[in-house]
Amino acid sequence: MGKYRGWLIAILVLLMAATWVIVRTPARLGLDLRGGAQLTLQVQTTDKVPQITPQVLSAVQSVVQKRIDGLGVAEAVVQTAGDDKLLVQLPGVTDPEQAERILKGTAQLLFAPQKPGTEAQLQVERQIQAQLLLEQTQLLLEQSQNANNPEALADIEAKLAKNRESLAASQQAIANLFAPSELTGAMLQEAFASPVAPGSPNWNVIVRFDPQGAELFARLTKEIAGTGRSIGIFLDDRLISAPTVSAQYAETGIIGGNAEISGGFTAQTANDLAIQLQGGALPVPLEVVENRTVGASLGQDSIRDSLYAGVVGLVLVLVFMVAYYRLPGLIADIALVLYAIFTYAAFLLFGVTLTLPGIAGFILSIGMAVDANVLIFERTREELRLGKTLYRSVESGFDRAFASILDSNVTTLIACGALFALGTGFVRGFAVTLAIGIGVSMFTALTCSRSFLFYAISIPSLRKPTWFCPKLETLK
Amino acid sequence: MSFSVNRQRSLWWGISLVVILSGLMAMAISSVSLGSPLRLGLDFIGGTRLQFELACSTTNTCKQPIDIDVVRRILNQEGLGNSSLQVIDQYGIGIRTIPLGVEQRTRLSSALTQELGAFNPAQTQIETVGPTLGGQILRSGLLALLVAFIGITIYLTLRFQFDYAFFALVALFHDVLLTAGIFAILGLTLGVEIDSLFIVALLTIIGFSVNDTVVIYDRVRETLKLNPDLNIKEVVDQAVVQTLGRSINTTLTTLLPLVTIFIFGGDTLRFFALALIIGFVTGAYSSIFVASTLLAWWRDRQPTPTPSPVT
Numbered sequence: 207m208g209k210y211r212g213w214l215i216a217i218l219v220l221l222m223a224a225t226w227v228i229v230r231t232p233a234r235l236g237l238d239l240r241g242g243a244q245l246t247l248q249v250q251t252t253d254k255v256p257q258i259t260p261q262v263l264s265a266v267q268s269v270v271q272k273r274i275d276g277l278g279v280a281e282a283v284v285q286t287a288g289d290d291k292l293l294v295q296l297p298g299v300t301d302p303e304q305a306e307r308i309l310k311g312t313a314q315l316l317f318a319p320q321k322p323g324t325e326a327q328l329q330v331e332r333q334i335q336a337q338l339l340l341e342q343t344q345l346l347l348e349q350s351q352n353a354n355n356p357e358a359l360a361d362i363e364a365k366l367a368k369n370r371e372s373l374a375a376s377q378q379a380i381a382n383l384f385a386p387s388e389l390t391g392a393m394l395q396e397a398f399a400s401p402v403a404p405g406s407p408n409w410n411v412i413v414r415f416d417p418q419g420a421e422l423f424a425r426l427t428k429e430i431a432g433t434g435r436s437i438g439i440f441l442d443d444r445l446i447s448a449p450t451v452s453a454q455y456a457e458t459g460i461i462g463g464n465a466e467i468s469g470g471f472t473a474q475t476a477n478d479l480a481i482q483l484q485g486g487a488l489p490v491p492l493e494v495v496e497n498r499t500v501g502a503s504l505g506q507d508s509i510r511d512s513l514y515a516g517v518v519g520l521v522l523v524l525v526f527m528v529a530y531y532r533l534p535g536l537i538a539d540i541a542l543v544l545y546a547i548f549t550y551a552a553f554l555l556f557g558v559t560l561t562l563p564g565i566a567g568f569i570l571s572i573g574m575a576v577d578a579n580v581l582i583f584e585r586t587r588e589e590l591r592l593g594k595t596l597y598r599s600v601e602s603g604f605d606r607a608f609a610s611i612l613d614s615n616v617t618t619l620i621a622c623g624a625l626f627a628l629g630t631g632f633v634r635g636f637a638v639t640l641a642i643g644i645g646v647s648m649f650t651a652l653t654c655s656r657s658f659l660f661y662a663i664s665i666p667s668l669r670k671p672t673w674f675c676p677k678l679e680t681l682k
Numbered sequence: 683m684s685f686s687v688n689r690q691r692s693l694w695w696g697i698s699l700v701v702i703l704s705g706l707m708a709m710a711i712s713s714v715s716l717g718s719p720l721r722l723g724l725d726f727i728g729g730t731r732l733q734f735e736l737a738c739s740t741t742n743t744c745k746q747p748i749d750i751d752v753v754r755r756i757l758n759q760e761g762l763g764n765s766s767l768q769v770i771d772q773y774g775i776g777i778r779t780i781p782l783g784v785e786q787r788t789r790l791s792s793a794l795t796q797e798l799g800a801f802n803p804a805q806t807q808i809e810t811v812g813p814t815l816g817g818q819i820l821r822s823g824l825l826a827l828l829v830a831f832i833g834i835t836i837y838l839t840l841r842f843q844f845d846y847a848f849f850a851l852v853a854l855f856h857d858v859l860l861t862a863g864i865f866a867i868l869g870l871t872l873g874v875e876i877d878s879l880f881i882v883a884l885l886t887i888i889g890f891s892v893n894d895t896v897v898i899y900d901r902v903r904e905t906l907k908l909n910p911d912l913n914i915k916e917v918v919d920q921a922v923v924q925t926l927g928r929s930i931n932t933t934l935t936t937l938l939p940l941v942t943i944f945i946f947g948g949d950t951l952r953f954f955a956l957a958l959i960i961g962f963v964t965g966a967y968s969s970i971f972v973a974s975t976l977l978a979w980w981r982d983r984q985p986t987p988t989p990s991p992v993t
Contacts, residue, residue: 238950241804246815306784494784495812503804508948515946519939526935563879566951569943570886570958573936574893580935581897584928610900613841617834617896618889624830625885628822636882640889 210664213657221544224551231554236561236635239509241502242297243305247492249290255490258290266490267292268478274305281350291495298502306494315391315483318384319426320435320448328383328436328448335376335445342369380445384438389426393419395463397483399476402468409476411467413483420463427451428459439467439483447479508562516569520546523576531583533673534659538579541654545575549646553639563636571643577614578651581607586674596671600659604652611651615644687922687970688915688978694971698856705863712866720862721869723877726820728813730782732775732791735805736798739773747772748798756793760786774805781810823881827858830885834892842899845980850895853965853973857891858884861961879954887961890936894929894969901925902977918978922970933966 237244249258249266263286270292274282283295296305320328345366352358396414401407415423426437432453439447449467451460471479524542527535549568558564586603590596622644625637662668687694709719716722724731738744748769757765757777765779775794782790787808795801811819831851838847861884868874901921905912937959944955 243808248812248815303784303788493812494810495815497808497810499806499808501802501804501806503802504807508950511946511948512943512951515942516939518946519942522938522942523935526931526938530931562948562950563882563954566943566947566954569939570936573939574890574932576935577893577932580928580931584925584931587927588924606904610897613838613896613900614893616837617892620833620837621830621885621889624826624833625882628826628829629882633823633826633878633882640886 210657210661213653214661217544217654217657221547224547227551227554228547233554234557234559235509236559236564237295237297237498238500238562239506239560240297241500241504241506242295243299243497243499244296245294245306245494246287246496247292247294248495249292250491250493252490258490262490263290263292266492270294270492279305292492299499306497315394316387316438316440316443317389317423317426318387318438318440319430320438321383321385322433322435324383325434328380331376331380331383332445332448335373335380338369338373338376342366342373345369377444380438381440381443384440387422387426389415389419389422391483393422394483395419397480399471399473399480401473407472409471409473411471411476411479411483413465413467415463415465417463420461423463423465424459424461426459427455427465428457431455431459509565512562512565512569516565516572519569520572523573527576527579531580533662533668534579534583534586534655537658537662538576538583538655540658541579541650542572542575544654545647545650546572548650549643552642552646556638556642558638558642559635561635563633564639567636567639568643571640571647574618575643575647575650578607578611578647579655581610582651582655590671590674596663596669596674599674600663604656608652611648615648618644685923685926686915686919688919688975691971691975691979694975698860698968698972702856702859702863705860705866708863708866708870712870716869720866720880721873721875722820723875724778724809724811724816725877726816728781728811728816730777730779730787730808730810732777732779732787733770733805733807734791734794734801735770735774737800737802739771740802740805744773744799748775752797753777753794756790756797760790760793762790781812819878820881823878826881826885827888830888834888838892838896838899842903846899846977849973849976849980850892850899852976853895853968854888854891856968856972857887857961857964860964861887861957864960865957874953879951880957883954883957883961886958887965890962891965891968894932894965895973897928898922898925898969898974899977902974914981915978918974922974926970929966929970933962936962 247270249263251258255262267284267286271284274284274294274296279296279299281297283293285293287293294305299305345362349359349362349366352362393416394413395416396412398412399409400412401409430437431451432455434450436448436450438445439449447467467479520542524539527538527542529535531538549571552558553560553564553568582603585607586599589599589602594602619641622637622641626634626641629637712721713719736744736748750767750769753767753769753775754763757763757767757779762779765777767778768776770776777790787810791801831854834854835847835851838850865874865876865880869876898921901924902917905917905921906914909917940955940959940962943951944959947955
């Protein structure tokens, strides 16, 4: 029986690994369980942008992400969904109104000349802002690390609020250093990243204006060329870049509507800025097509009820298996508990977000995981009744049930595939959890149950046919 | 051989037909009165659902329960007179309206706060689904159903034969129709609405129903291979009896957690669990009494014996 001992050790190792994963990885709870807001935004087409291309969508995503960062929500998620939608998850946000308002507006891109005599001041203010932004990143990190510590959290949130106020003040201070201008993102035709020289690690961002914008831009650059003052590029009122214009353009300004923004960019940062500009320049409105907000304590109630139901259901199944199938039933129960542990660890490993339907899928898969065992044990009983030896019966029980187990699980997996490919949001979550459940259940039924059962019948005192099929004697 | 599923097949088919026909009738009535075969929920037709609970209910300091007439009056003022309205546990309200924008919603909730008192944000639930998105969810759900049908048929044709696959599909339709029919009846009588979870339930039922059918077919195939000369009716009867224990036990173990969810789980999952309970029971029924008897009937009619399928 050395073969099965090897399997038993492998299962034990797997169990330890799964336990380690469960202890180490915090569960990702869906918004329906932890409370929060989920918004689905649909990108609208306009006369200027008649079609939503992936570029447009990713530009909008970048703008939305920036705006949410501005809201200061920890662990916010912005994902693209389908061809023209964005899914925004804001955990802990119970008032989605503010979020909705901020997200819906079109990003405003503005080019403004710096006011004379503010050079030193700008530098100081930008340093202050950089410091504040650094602080904010640090605080957000602390916030997510202390998610389970309400006392520390309150303290961090107070600091965050203060930081946000200071940032707003600093932003205002910077904006005051620039003169109003008419050159907006609406006049931008294109923005893309380009290396300074072929193969160079330094990149610039090239922007191209429409005729009206080109004229305004020429005037603007002429005004500040060689003065050391800069053109402020504002996205949503936040200064994202402040390039200066060299003296050579003092005569005419930069004409032709093309401009290069240089500032020691890498390929990555240049591309980011191009996307921001492009995104900021896009006058595409967003519409909130779906908004689901769940209060934090409503989610808690649901978790409790569902877990309660799940545990009760599982216990009933365990009891039934032992009562009906005796020793194999007990072994199936062990396999079933292993199944629950492995599946949960797999959820954590795959980063499955646990939602209410997901938990339902999990509970359901426990019921279905029994099926493989039932098929095998029924087969074993039949073989025993035909008078075969215990070992042969168990063996052919596994062999003969395999085709049924495979076929029936593959058909369920096909349904899961259809759900995953065509479903949205939580429907997909359900499909993933069910599919993982089916995969793990095949593994535990065919490997764990099998090894345990063969190990059990290798122990002489357990080798009693009546422990496998209660009424065997009377049947014979 | 004490039990023959084929002997009384007209009875089994009759039972299925009666239930399916009453379901279809409910769908027809529902189509006329509600505009769709099933009572569609927020997920599909779009709208806003608001659920509030008074902040004072957690501290037990509420002076009086919510007066539904006051709420109704506010809704009328906002031009939302057609909304459905429900008072939950005296101090909570559920409102279902046409899709509301941020401004409308804010106005409504502040008007309500003014008249009724502050709400507890931890108990607040807001759902808005745009009408276009609702349509998309329904379409993608139905498409998923269709794709699952096709995928399963192809797989079963490869593993068994086309007639097996076809009758498994008939059993599938049977289960889906029956579950949908019962929900149409529930929609008419109790006002039960279907949401995206219902589509999920239908797809799970499909997986489970075929599951059951495949186990019996597998037995038919095996018995045919061992006894090629046996009459198909007898083969099917044997296969059904041999797998009966498994069918009953598996259905039972699957139903146990579902029933616990139905009883103890939260409101969100209650009707999801019910759909699955109905679907799984009919799935077990159709595998035993519909898919297998139809296969026996069909093969019995074939003039020349078809060669037994290869595993």
